[in-house]
Amino acid sequence: MIRKAVLPVAGLGTRFLPATKASPKEMLPVVDKPLIQYAVEEAVRVGIEEFIFITGKHKRAIEDHFDKAYELEERLKSAGKYELLEKINCFENLNFAFIRQKEPKGLGDAILCAKPFVKEEPFVVILSDDLIDPEYSVLDEMIKIYKDKKAPVIALEEVSLNEVSRYGIVSGKQTDGFYIINDLVEKPEPQNAPSSLAIIGRYILTPQIFKHLENLQPGKSGEIQLTDALRSLLEETQIYGCIIKGKRYDAGEKLGYLKTIVEFALKDREISCQFINFLKEKLSTIENH
Structure with missing residues (x-):
């Protein structure tokens, strides 16, 4: 039912300068794989085969990483290094598209760039900064909720009160197996936070979101925030939350x-x-x- 994943990778990665001056933050390695590969592998494990990367300037390395590398492959073959060859050829049956975000105008604008490719299908959004333990599949749990409710689902995690100003925060009520969301607030101060349940970088969205993104005015930072669009979408449809049970690693700082x-x-x-x-x-x- 869900075939496509959108991966916003157009951010400037300023927290990792100078390493990210000319190289994408998403290509920073964790042991022997870049962050973006973990995100793709996570989606592949739930059956997704089509990927839309929303890119920006200096992001060509991401496209090259998922492309064929003929010279390298021939060298590995001639050296008999078939295990390494298999590791770099693991994406051959997947489809990748790359869309350039003209200027960094926030996560909401990045997702809006995917509209022509997504069309009328539900889709997954993965932020590679949030690395989820590969032994646990939050996407699998979210897809089960989506199949039951036919409505947007976002991943949630309990954070400390002094961290809420870094996240979108939700309020609502816990039920058996999912969370019913009744409000979302972008990066509130601790005293104004409706809860300590933070939105993390996994979403299942429906095409309805595009209308709300298109009608949204940029915030104080000049960016279009996905949380604001989701809050608007709540007036039209219920949104559900999935509280993660595995470990999330914040690789964004x-x-x-x-x-x-x-x-x-x-x-x-x-x-x-x-x-x-x-x-x-x-x-x-x-x-x-």
Whole structure:
């Protein structure tokens, strides 16, 4: 029922400058894969085969990453490195489209750019900054809710009150298996937050959202916020929430990104033992000083 995923990747990545001056933030590696690949693999696991990337300037590396690399493939073949060849050819049966966002006008505008490609189908939106533990599929849970309710579904996570100003925050009520949303607020101050349930980077949206994005005026920052469009959409249809049960890694800022690398390195069968020994040595050295 849901065949398409939209991946907004047009952001400037200023938190990681100078590394992102000419290279996309989404191509930052976590062990041996870039952030954007984890997002695509997450969608593939729930059967999605069509991907729309909303790109911007200096994002060509993302397109190249999902394209054929003939010279590299021939070198791997001649060297008998078929395991590596399989790793870089794992996207051959998928369809990718790349749409340029003319200027960075917010997440809402990025999603609006996908309208000609999405047409009249429901679609998934994945923000690669929010890396979900690959052993847990929040998208699978969200799709089950969508199939039952035939309405938009957004992923939610409980955050501390001092963090609510970083997120879109919802209010509503918990029921058996899902959350019924009755309001959404973009980045409220803690004293004004309707709850501590934050919207994280996974959405199932219907084409209805485009009308609300088109009619939305830019906010104070000059950006079109998806949360504001969802709030408008609430007047037309119910929106449901799915509270995640697995772990989310915030790779959108430096400390969170470093924590993500450590966590994924500890899960990597090839290097985890050696990495643990390295960490023990470093901690021992720090303690001795």
